[in-house]
Amino acid sequence: MKVSCAIAITMAALFAGTDLSAEESDYGKDRSSGYLTGSFETSTSLYNEDDKTSAVVPDGHFGSNNYLKLDYYKGSFSAGVQMEAYSPVLVGYPSDLKGAALTNYFARWNDDRFSITAGTFYDQFGSGLLFRSWEDRALGLNNALLGARLTYSFNDIVSVKAIWGMPRFGMKFSETQVKGADVSFALSNLAGWQNIYWALEASVMDRYEALDDQRRLDGCSPNTTGWSARTNFEHKGFFLKAEYVDAGQKYYYNTSYSGEGQMYHRKRGNAQLIETGYNGNGLGVNVALRRLEWMDSKVVTGSNSTVNMLNYVPAMCTQYTYMLTTLHPYGARTGEISSRFTNSGEIGGQIDVFYNFRRGTKIGGKRGMKVHANFSTYHTIAQEGTFKAGNMLFRDLSVDVERQWSRKFKSTVLWSMQEYSPKYGANKTTWLSNIFVADLLYKFNSSFSTRLELQYLTTQEDNKDWMAALVEVSFAPNWSIYASDMYNHGMTKVHYYNGGVSYTKSRTRVALSYGRFREGLLCSGGVCRQIPAYTGANLSVTMSF
């Protein structure tokens, strides 16, 4: 049944996809009847045994994630549905995703000032530290609220929104209830200042979840009420954003609870975030400072699923994409309690500098040069309730330089020095690695290009040194082929090879790949999930219509 539903969704999308050309030629018709738009995505894998990595192989050696989304717009009215089918879910994704269902559905009406949404919706307050509902298919995350939202805005001066709903968890909506309101007041627009933007913002949110016996015994409250206050200032490229969050009473589970005393401990969630910098004249500088304390917010209590979250507490550091730079990504710490180690959160920050050496300058040369540097550092909180930094959690210093040497040749070189705590700050031990990347692009002509990545990681710890290479050949406008290998020659002597081909036509992309993947963290948007080792072939299709 699950497979047949997945096939049916695929068929529906393919039917829609085959009519793309007809749809394109229909532009210009009278659209008084509104219009329908949608997208389809499948990622389907066949897994095989792999003794080298002890790869996970699910029953049936098969996994398939499928999404079909349809939206209808007519004037101020819009409505949409999303269907999902997992037959079964791909390896490494949350096990709560199973079967096929109409998971999301909404109807919305909006005009210049008001909007009302009934059904499922996504939203966030401020930076999301207090509340965020969103979808990230790479993580298997969708915590849309099922309920209602009202928004009102007046002349770009005041905007207000109120939400109520039950967040999605897995394929269903939880019994947790979320109520909240957010207001933004643009003082500069009220005063009529032309070159200054200054806004004051605030939010409040209440989360209700019925208590079980243990939490009732431990004196927990079913409600957690939090608030945040924010300011947002911009003047001629200089910006300052500040946010304070009081996330309310949290109940943290003692991971080494032995049956005596309290299982849940009451903590006060709070966070402070400052972002400031300057953007202008080819220069971009931004500094972010953030402190988190007991900021975990779950959809449901008792599940350790990595997608069980109701707020957005991402790692604020560079998110790399090169293979060897992502071996040990950082995930933000939101507090943990055990008999061995208790840490209330993290404190740290980052600075980014981007500069564009313009064309025709001495350093920029004929075609310009782009330079970027980042420094990020995060520590545990040494003493709860203070700003004292404790043991190091993560540190990264990186520099990358991109230069267009000629119309045909472009290079990017990157150096990153990463240091992280393998025990998440429980002791002072850290592992240090230096990573070097060269990314070279050569265009033979307007439709034929190649790209080569060469990477090296050197470290005295963990699995010692790694090397990696990737070759990509592209034939515009449709075809691209790549092959890569990531090899740990320092210790395990395992090759993580990968190869694939993709074909793109208009808004449809089909990609077929085969490869071996290592166990580790997969991160998207600063949020990470643990994935096991696996080997197999993958067919990925994305299309919109």
Add this chain to the structure above:
Amino acid sequence: MRTFLLSIALFISAVCAAQVPSVTVENAKGEAFDTKTLLEEGTPMIISFWSTSCKPCIRELDAVYDALPDWLEEADFRVVAVSTDDSRLLAKAKSFAQGRGWGEDFQLLFDKNQDFMRAMNVSVVPHVFVVDGKGKVVYSHTSYVPGNEIELFEAIKKCSK
């Protein structure tokens, strides 16, 4: 279930073209920006969805940025670059765009909770749209390899005529 889905598929094939819906995003200053106001100028535009961690997106916008002075001699249009970075990377995306010179030639928008991206049914980035002066989507393309910008320019030239 299958009959239901096939009915939907047939319905899709009979409907009209996509347009630019009304969604609230942020401009470079951090102000709320209604995407329907993009249509007020009545000129064709390229809308490109990108993110700081998407290398093909950056290559595509760089290619457009490099070619823009020549393209503007042949066609009248605008480029709207929509960052889909979360609030975590919002400040970085603004600095990044400035550090590449895009802020001078592109209209920069920031879709931090991906509302505009979802409304335009963009599953993966990069994804570009060409919208004509009447607000109709006349071309769209997902992913990027060097050379795709030629097809993009052909599409914008057609609706500039």
